[in-house]
Amino acid sequence: MRTGYRPPVLDAEADARPSARGTAGRRASLGHPVLLLVGIVLASLNMRAALASVSPLVGEIAAAFGLSSTASSLVTSVPVLFLGVGALVAPWLGRHFGAERVLLAALVLLGAGILVRVLPSVYALYGGGVLVGTAIALLNVLMPGLIKRDFPDRAASMTSLYTGAMIAGATVAAAASVPLEQALGGGWEGSLGFWSLLAALAALAWLPQVLIARGRTGDEVRIVPAAPARSVWRSALAWQVTLFMGLQSLWSYVLIAWMPTIFTDHGMSRSTAGVVFAFNNLIQVAGAFAVPLLAGRMRSQRRLVVLVTTLVAAGYAGLMVAPVQGAWLWSALLGIGQGGAVGLALTLIVLRTGDAVTASRLSGMAQTVGYLLAAAGPLAAGAVHQATGSWTVPIVLVLCVCAAALGVGLPAARDAKV
Incomplete structure (x- = not known):
């Protein structure tokens, strides 16, 4: 891990406020890291659960509102689009209101x-997706900066923890969607609405972070630069990290939106397709946990880029040639590759930056551009499938995305700083 961490300069009351390292020390003396870890894990569980819970139910939602394939793909594309839009404002909100308060909100x-x-309205269906995507964007963008600030010497291992929790939340949500629907009376509304309880639990767990931060400093610690810094938007390395984030997000959200449908379109039962999809999410936990730990021990992460993109490409190729016959194998390959890729993308944000300010800025850039790019994936896949009547062409296009991700990922993984 990197040594010689320079604590960030704080805002107008810098002389009266603690450094990031001093803040971590105060939290240790207060026993605050335990509460912080619980808050991080519960918040991370929510980062994909509200998205993954929709995919097994897309067919029923489409039937309920009479949606076409393209329109039903918007159920998953709209939240992903607003992952990018929300990421635009997240760094500004974090600087002006404090990471703790914004994460609670x-x-x-x-x-x-x-x-x-x-709610029983197609407008509410999409409008709720806007809110869901915006909320998850704030969580996504602020978490790397928070970890860089409070755990500067354990950034890779903490990234491993929260990405693992994020994938675990998606796994549970995907596996439970259909059983919850049956247990709650057979309606998709109850199954989707159930996950608001997980968000409420995480909010309650995060509330002490706001109260402790206010009690310690009179307000949350706000990390801002000492002087105007070179914009990350002008850095070639930042763009390489950003594009790798976006392309791996694109292939992941295509699967989140369409994997169960690909299986059912080839004759698999809906319940079995849901279980295979849940298995895919479960396997992602292994990749999301292991790859950041490995990345933190390497000066260059190029071998990891090759590994995760190859696994994803192999899984997609399997879906194209024998989707049902090799479903479990393709699901496993894709799961390890997907989890490893998202863990690697988030770790690169931390490893390619030298301080919490730059990490927050790069996180905002990578997730703004990345998720706006990724939002096109489910929509384009649904439209091409509707036009061709087959999943072959959409999958070939995703294989091209894998090649592009390899092309930008290799330079993004070199030993350098933004």
């Missing part, structure tokens, strides 16, 4: 968005 907004999404 994001969890409350997420719970509200989930409930709006199940």
